[in-house]
Every structure is written in structure tokens, then in C-alpha cells.
Amino acid sequence: MLEVVDLLKTFNPGTPNEVRALRSVTLRLEPSSFLIIIGTNGSGKSTLLNAVAGTFLVDTGTITLAGQNITRWPEHRRARLIGRVFQNPFSGTAPSMSIAENLALAARRGQPRGFGWTLNRRLREELRERIRSLNMGLENRLDNAIGSLSGGQRQALTLIMASWLKPELLLLDEHTAALDPKSADQVIRLTHEIIERDRLTTLMVTHSMQQAVHLGDRIIMMHKGQILHDLQGPERARVRPEDLLRRFDDVRRREQLDPAVAELLQQRYV
Amino acid sequence: MTLLIGAATIGLILALLALGVYLSFRIFHFADITADGSITLGASVTAILLVHHTAPLLATAAGGLAGMIAGGLTGVLHTKFKINGLLSGILVMTALYSINLHIMGRSNVPLLNEATLASQVESLGLPFWPSGELLVAGWRVSLRDLMMLGGMFLLVSSVGFTLHLFFKTNLGTAMLATGDNQQMIRALGVNVDFILILGLALSNGLIALSGSLLAQYQGFADVQMGIGMVVWGLASVIIGEALVGTSRIGLLITGAIMGSVLFRLLVAIALRWGLNPNDLKLITATFVFVALVAPGFIRKLKSAAPATPAAP
Numbered sequence: 001m002l003e004v005v006d007l008l009k010t011f012n013p014g015t016p017n018e019v020r021a022l023r024s025v026t027l028r029l030e031p032s033s034f035l036i037i038i039g040t041n042g043s044g045k046s047t048l049l050n051a052v053a054g055t056f057l058v059d060t061g062t063i064t065l066a067g068q069n070i071t072r073w074p075e076h077r078r079a080r081l082i083g084r085v086f087q088n089p090f091s092g093t094a095p096s097m098s099i100a101e102n103l104a105l106a107a108r109r110g111q112p113r114g115f116g117w118t119l120n121r122r123l124r125e126e127l128r129e130r131i132r133s134l135n136m137g138l139e140n141r142l143d144n145a146i147g148s149l150s151g152g153q154r155q156a157l158t159l160i161m162a163s164w165l166k167p168e169l170l171l172l173d174e175h176t177a178a179l180d181p182k183s184a185d186q187v188i189r190l191t192h193e194i195i196e197r198d199r200l201t202t203l204m205v206t207h208s209m210q211q212a213v214h215l216g217d218r219i220i221m222m223h224k225g226q227i228l229h230d231l232q233g234p235e236r237a238r239v240r241p242e243d244l245l246r247r248f249d250d251v252r253r254r255e256q257l258d259p260a261v262a263e264l265l266q267q268r269y270v
Numbered sequence: 271m272t273l274l275i276g277a278a279t280i281g282l283i284l285a286l287l288a289l290g291v292y293l294s295f296r297i298f299h300f301a302d303i304t305a306d307g308s309i310t311l312g313a314s315v316t317a318i319l320l321v322h323h324t325a326p327l328l329a330t331a332a333g334g335l336a337g338m339i340a341g342g343l344t345g346v347l348h349t350k351f352k353i354n355g356l357l358s359g360i361l362v363m364t365a366l367y368s369i370n371l372h373i374m375g376r377s378n379v380p381l382l383n384e385a386t387l388a389s390q391v392e393s394l395g396l397p398f399w400p401s402g403e404l405l406v407a408g409w410r411v412s413l414r415d416l417m418m419l420g421g422m423f424l425l426v427s428s429v430g431f432t433l434h435l436f437f438k439t440n441l442g443t444a445m446l447a448t449g450d451n452q453q454m455i456r457a458l459g460v461n462v463d464f465i466l467i468l469g470l471a472l473s474n475g476l477i478a479l480s481g482s483l484l485a486q487y488q489g490f491a492d493v494q495m496g497i498g499m500v501v502w503g504l505a506s507v508i509i510g511e512a513l514v515g516t517s518r519i520g521l522l523i524t525g526a527i528m529g530s531v532l533f534r535l536l537v538a539i540a541l542r543w544g545l546n547p548n549d550l551k552l553i554t555a556t557f558v559f560v561a562l563v564a565p566g567f568i569r570k571l572k573s574a575a576p577a578t579p580a581a582p
């Protein structure tokens with residue numbers, strides 16, 4: 001279970017570039033729930049995920065995961081509990097290392113690294129079987145540099161890496177946004193499959209209202225570093241993409257946005 | 271012949287420097303200038319211990335260990351105090367200059383009358399060739415030179431092989447990945463700061479070992495001996511990469527060793543032909559500059575070519 005209480009994060013405090021990226025965010029996530037986060041650009045979605053993952057420490061507030069207060073833990077320590085897929089397909093893998101090495105690194109996520117061999121025959125076979133199930137034809141390219149793969153293939157592998165050891169929490173930050181529609185579909189299907197299979201507790205950021213409505217069991221909408229809407233239960237079950245778009249419209253009206261900008265937003269979110 | 275054997279031996283000794291530079295520069299993409307200080311540190315620690323009649327093996331190990339501490343310090347400055355990598359190296363290197371002077375008590379310590387690894391290796395062969403000389407392909411070669419060459423070959427190949435194996439372990443793979451993608455390896459639970467400190471310690475340990483052996487081979491330690499050594503190591507690494515032409519770690523390690531020997535041989539020949547020794551560092555620096563810039567330049571030429579209309 002994830003519990004986030006009263007998170008505050010200000011970037012560049014006291015300078016002209018000061019940004020209050022999180023203003024008192026409180027969130028409780030039941031085990032095995034799948035939460036979708038939507039919101040305008042700069043609303044703090046990534047900042048929330050980064051705060052949970054430990055990319056930086058928050059100014060105030062507490063983060064509890066699996067019964068442990070991880071608020072002051074460094075990122076590498078939190079990795080024992082958290083699996084992550086980034087927006088940029090290049091971020092999740094080590095490009096010059098082989099597919100097998102990348103996966104083997106993930107097979108020890110959060111564990112001490114000593115002088116044992118990274119790869120042995122058994123692990124290789126396990127990796128091969130897992131990759132075969134992707135149906136991407138990668139099982140025969142275990143020793144190829146992972147940098148030679150397409151973005152979609154890399155994102156699929158990153159997902160497998162993030163979930164190889166069952167994480168207490170899976171963080172997905174627009175992990176299909178940089179992919180072409182076909183690869184994005186493929187990765188979304190895989191995401192769904194893995195989360196269902198392992199009943200993973202998941203936080204996923206997306207700009208696609210389709211994804212927001214068809215995946216997950218709860219939706220929050222963020223705005224200016226705060227949670228504006230929290231849709232769960234029957235309300236969540238009834239929601240359609242149009243409803244979510246209307247809520248974006250409301251926000252925009254309140255902000256009195258320039259119509260040209262509004263038009264752009266509309267294009268991006270549909 | 272003696273000239274070539276000597277050059278090859280120094281090439282092998284400096285191959286340890288090349289391996290160290292390979293580690294920091296190619297794996298971590300970290301331009302670590304500490305090398306200039308740590309190679310001298312290895313030499314000075316070993317020299318002063320030898321003068322005080324420490325067992326050569328122990329004195330050599332102590333030299334390497336001192337280098338590890340220096341490298342680790344650079345790593346700490348960079349990761350814990352957030353000082354720019356290049357500057358961290360410069361700070362430690364500069365400090366080491368004074369420290370080396372303090373260790374030696376003067377700027378030069380001769381070792382000609384001390385028991386060194388070199389003299390020990392030579393004495394291993396004496397029972398077989400009591401004259402202290404032997405004939406190789408009709409050339410008279412001193413036993414000392416030949417035993418040193420063989421000894422260095424064994425030592426450097428086993429260091430290279432160990433390094434190769436290390437990169438197949440969990441820790442070694444984590445180190446490679448740290449150089450490749452820090453964001454990723456952090457998300458997989460690796461303490462990147464620790465790995466960087468460890469990597470720089472390892473790198474400078476190898477470099478100091480190189481300095482320690484160099485001092486014992488040439489029979490003195492000198493506070494100036496480290497100047498420009500990073501560039502020297504880099505040149506070896508670049509030649510090695512050109513020789514093996516792949517990105518496989520095992521081959522690159524072999525390449526760095528071969529590159530160092532080849533480079534030293536080329537230099538020996540050039541000096542023999544009358545190259546002014548004072549120009550050596552200038553030429554080395556120019557070579558590294560060209561080798562670093564050329565690949566990008568060639569790529570640019572290639573990609574620009576189709577766009578340029580053919581001359582009528």
C-alpha cells in the first residue's frame with residue numbers, strides 16, 4: 001500500500017524560477033489498485049512520481065510504502081520496492097549492453113551486487129522464455145546491444161525489467177507517449193497483462209483519455225500541484241473520455257486561456 | 271633489440287595505466303586527471319618503502335593501494351561534494367604533487383641499489399643463465415630485460431583477464447551500466463555514487479601500480495614522472511580501439527594493452543630516428559586530438575557529401 005501525506009515540493013525556492021510543483025498532495029492507494037493520473041502540462045504529475053521514486057527529497061510530507069516510511073530514503077534504496085518505466089524509451093535501458101545483461105541487471109533490482117556471475121545458463125533460459133512470450137522475435141537476439149532495438153521494443157523490455165521481481169509499486173510515466181500508435185498499443189496491452197497477472201499496485205500517468213478510461217480502477221486529475229478530482233467506485237465506472245475532456249475544459253476556462261492555446265490543448269488530449 | 275625489448279616492457283607497464291584510463295574515460299566518460307598524480311604516487315610510495323627495505327611485493331602493493339585511495343578521494347569530491355569531475359581530478363592531482371614530495375622527501379629517489387621487483391625477477395632467472403646474458407635470434411640480450419618483459423607480460427595479461435572476468439560479475443555489470451545509463455541503474459537499486467567512487471579507486475589503483483612498476487624498472491621515482499600521463503594512456507586506449515575495432519569489453523581490454531605496447535614501440539622508433547624527445551608530449555597530444563575529432567569529422571563529411579552538388 002502506498003500512502004502519501006501532505007507532500008510539498010518547490011523547485012528553485014527563492015529564485016525568480018521558483019515553481020511550486022506539489023502543494024499538499026495527499027493520496028492513499030490500496031494494494032493492487034491501478035491509479036491513472038491525468039492533468040495539464042506542468043500540473044505536477046511527473047513530480048509526484050519522482051517524489052515517490054526518490055529522484056529528489058520532498059520539502060515536507062511523508063511517503064509510506066509497504067508499511068515503511070521511505071520519505072528520506074535515497075532513490076537506490078527505494079528501488080527495492082519500486083519498479084519504474086520512464087517516458088523516454090532511452091531512459092530505461094543501458095544502450096551499449098546486451099538484452100540479456102540489461103534483463104539480468106533488473107533481475108537483481110534492489111539486491112546487493114557482488115562477485116557472482118551476472119548471467120548463468122539458467123537465468124539465460126528464463127530470460128529467453130520470458131522474451132519469447134512477447135512475440136517480438138527478440139529471443140534470438142539476447143546478445144545484441146539493446147540500443148539497436150526500436151523504442152517500442154525497448155519500452156516492452158523495460159516493463160519486463162521493472163516487473164521481473166514483483167515490485168510493491170509500479171510507476172509508469174507516460175511510458176507510451178514517445179511511441180508510434182501501433183507500438184503504443186502493444187506496450188499498453190503488455191502493461192495491462194503484467195499488472196493483471198501480478199496484481200501490481202500501479203501509478204500511471206497518461207495524456208490519453210482513452211487509456212485513462214479503459215485502464216485502471218481509479219483516476220485522479222492534477223492541476224497546479226494539487227489533486228483536483230479523484231474518481232473512484234461507481235463514479236469512475238461511469239466515466240467516459242468526453243467527461244474527462246470536459247473537466248479539462250473547466251480548468252481551462254477557469255484559467256482564461258488564450259483560445260489558440262486552448263485549441264492546441266484540445267488537439268493534444270483527444 | 272635491447273631498445274625494442276625495453277620499449278615493449280615499458281609499453282606493458284604503461285598498459286596498466288591505459289587500463290585505468292580506459293576505466294574512467296571510456297566506461298564512466300569521466301576525464302580523470304588524477305592519473306597524473308596517482309602514477310607518481312604509486313612510484314613514490316613504493317620507492318620510499320624500498321629504500322627502507324620493505325619487501326618489494328609489499329611495497330608495490332602499497333603503491334597500488336595509495337592510488338586507490340587517491341582515486342576514491344576524487345570520487346568522493348565529485349559525488350558527495352558535487353564538484354565537477356574534471357575539477358575534482360585537478361584538485362587531487364595538485365594536492366598529490368605536494369604529497370608526493372613529502373613522501374619522497376625530495377624530488378627524486380634512486381632505486382639502483384635497492385632490492386626491487388625488477389631485481390627479484392632477474393634473480394629468478396640467474397640460476398639458469400648465470401652469465402646474466404643470453405642470445406635471442408643472434409642478439410645479445412641482458413637477462414634482466416628479458417625476465418622483466420616476460421614478468422610484465424604475465425602480470426599485465428592476468429590483470430587484463432581479471433578485469434574481463436570482473437565485468438561479468440554482478441558488481442562489474444552494474445559498473446558498466448553506471449557508465450551507460452545512470453538513471454536506469456539507479457532505478458534498479460544501484461548506489462551510483464558508490465560505484466563511481468569504487469570505479470575511480472580501481473582505475474587509479476591500476477595507474478599507481480603502473481607507476482610503481484615503472485619506478486622499479488627504470489630505477490628511480492621522480493616527482494615529475496606523471497606529467498601528461500593521462501594523455502599518454504588515452505592515446506594507448508584509442509590505438510587499441512582502432513586495433514580491435516569492436517565494442518566488446520574483453521577485446522577492448524586486450525586492445526588497450528596492445529595499444530600501449532604499440533604506441534611505446536612507435537615512440538622508441540621515432541626517437542631512434544632522431545625525433546626530439548622534447549616534442550614527444552606535443553605530438554602525443556596532437557595525436558589524441560586528431561583521434562578524438564577525426565571520427566566525428568569523417569561522419570560529417572560523409573553525411574554532407576550527398577547534399578553537395580557534384581562539380582560540373
Ligand SMILES: Nc1ncnc2c1ncn2[C@@H]1O[C@H](COP(=O)(O)OP(=O)(O)OP(=O)(O)O)[C@@H](O)[C@H]1O
Pocket residue numbers: 011012019020021039040041042043044045046047048
Ligand atoms: N527538476 C526540476 N527543476 C525545476 N523545475 C521542475 C523540475 N521538475 C519539474 N519542474 C517544474 O515543476 C512543474 C511540474 O512539472 P511536472 O514535470 O511534474 O509536470 P507534468 O504534470 O508531468 O507535465 P507534463 O504533462 O508536461 O509531463 C513544472 O512547472 C516544471 O517546470
Ligand SMILES: [Mg+2]
Pocket residue numbers: 045046047173
Ligand atoms: Mg511529466
